[in-house]
Structures are given as C-alpha cells and as structure tokens.
C-alpha cells in the first residue's frame with residue numbers, strides 16, 4: 001500500500017477509496033471520508049454495515065485491499081505507535097486482577113506522553129473506584145475502565161466501537177458526558193452506533209453506513225431531514241406498484257401485502273398525486289419516527305447496491 005499522506009494533514013482521519021473484503025463480503029466498499037480535527041463523528045449503521053471494520057482499518061488492525069487510510073497525516077500504525085489514537089473496541093480483553101489505578105498507569109506507561117492517571121480516572125468518572133480491583137466492578141464501571149484505558153495514552157483521536165452497548169440509561173448519560181468533556185478539549189472522536197438518536201445527541205456529524213458504503217454524511221439535522229418526512233400509506237386494491245417511487249416527494253416505497261407505505265419528503269404533493277390516480281383507499285399520513293426514517297434511508301440505498 002502506498003501512503004501519500006503528509007505530517008501536515010489538517011484532517012484527523014482520511015479514508016480514500018478504501019475497500020476491505022472478507023471473501024465475497026465487501027465490508028467496506030470504496031469509502032471516501034475526511035474527518036477534521038476536533039470533530040465528533042458518529043458512524044451509524046445496522047448490524048453488519050461495516051462500522052467495526054472501518055474502525056479496525058483506522059486502527060491499523062486491518063489492511064485495506066485498496067485505497068488509503070491516513071490518521072493525522074500518518075499511517076494508522078504510526079499514529080497508534082505515537083500515542084495519537086485511543087480505542088474502545090467491542091470485544092474487551094480479559095481484565096486482570098489489579099486496581100483501576102494500576103491498570104490505567106500500566107497502559108499509559110506504554111505510550112510516549114501518557115495522560116496523568118488521576119486525570120484519566122477523573123475524565124472516565126472513576127476517581128472513587130481508583131483503588132478497587134478491576135475484576136470487582138459492575139458492567140457499567142468496567143466500561144468506564146475501558147474508557148480510561150483508551151484515554152491513558154493521552155490520544156488526540158478516540159475510536160469507540162458501540163461504546164454504550166449493554167449500559168443502562170444512567171451509565172449511558174455519564175459516559176456521553178465524559179466523552180464530551182474529552183471532545184471539548186479539541187480532540188477528535190469517532191464512535192459507532194445503531195441508533196440515530198444516540199448519534200444525533202452526541203455527534204457533530206453523522207456518517208450513515210450501509211453494506212460497506214457511505215449513504216449519507218452530514219450534521220444530525222441534515223440526516224434527519226434526508227431520512228425524515230412522512231409516511232403515506234394506502235391500500236393498493238390490486239393496483240400495480242411500479243411507478244410509485246417516481247411520484248412527487250416519494251423517497252422510498254415499501255409494500256406489505258396489499259398495503260403500500262411511501263416515505264415522502266412532501267406528503268402534500270404525494271397525496272395529490274395518489275388522489276389523481278384514485279389510490280385513496282384507507283389513505284393515511286403519519287410522521288416518520290427517527291428509527292423508522294433511518295431504516296428507510298438504509299433500505300432505500302441498499303436497493304441500488
């Protein structure tokens with residue numbers, strides 16, 4: 001792989017034409033992505049969309065089959081070795097029988113410019129647990145330890161793969177607060193999630209991934225607008241479904257038995273067009289929920305894959 005990135009790269013992350021396949025599965029399919037320093041970016045996608053693969057490429061745990069990955073103008077390996085990158089991955093390594101303070105100190109000692117242990121513990125909300133053995137903590141507290149481990153090297157970029165999976169509501173809230181404190185220092189954060197709402201609440205920008213492709217990229221408001229709109233449903237009563245996707249405002253079409261569900265950016269225009277076709281039986285217009293909208297967005301784009 002050739003690297004053309006430079007040390008002066010203004011971006012924290014640069015993905016250029018990146019492809020990564022596992023056998024016949026293209027886990028990452030030609031991704032183009034730049035993330036500026038100080039941005040907090042959510043990678044949003046369903047199971048198997050390619051989020052974890054993207055994060056492992058950013059960490060240099062995987063080599064792309066094609067394209068280039070740059071972190072602060074360096075290769076991922078160089079950036080990780082320089083202590084510029086911290087990560088929380090989905091599979092946690094077994095936690096040893098040491099105290100929280102000892103573990104965070106040990107991890108930090110492997111990096112050139114570690115974060116002071118007390119600071120990492122405070123940021124992760126672990127100060128009161130500093131002298132507790134790591135294997136005697138609750139699931140939520142263990143997740144905080146993993147966050148402190150990611151901070152230990154004093155990284156400028158944090159990569160978090162579904163960091164709040166298995167946390168309760170209160171632990172989630174505390175986690176995101178810690179993450180924001182770290183981001184507010186001018187650091188860059190990239191995290192993956194299945195939930196549009198979590199992405200919208202905690203990221204400046206959302207990158208929607210579906211089947212290895214980036215299908216949308218922008219601030220939460222833009223993504224919600226692109227994915228949002230209304231759902232217009234009606235009974236087909238035997239009417240052919242071809243052409244429904246071409247009606248004004250229609251962004252996606254789903255057919256369930258005899259019922260059509262159209263996601264529309266302009267429900268008035270869609271309803272007028274349906275009325276002109278006589279397709280008004282049990283016609284309903286409802287706002288699309290966020291999660292519904294996200295599913296529609298990825299489903300619509302998948303059809304073209």
Ligand SMILES: Nc1ncnc2c1ncn2[C@@H]1O[C@H](COP(=O)(O)OP(=O)(O)OP(=O)(O)O)[C@@H](O)[C@H]1O
Nearest residue numbers: 022025026027045046047048049050051052053054
């Ligand atoms: N080591 C591997 N060997 C074979 N296939 C893999 C491997 N890792 C991932 N894949 C496949 O690549 C695709 C993308 O997987 P990836 O784990 O990146 O998705 P994800 O978006 O992180 O999913 P999840 O939300 O379930 O964690 C999936 O189809 C998955 O089955």
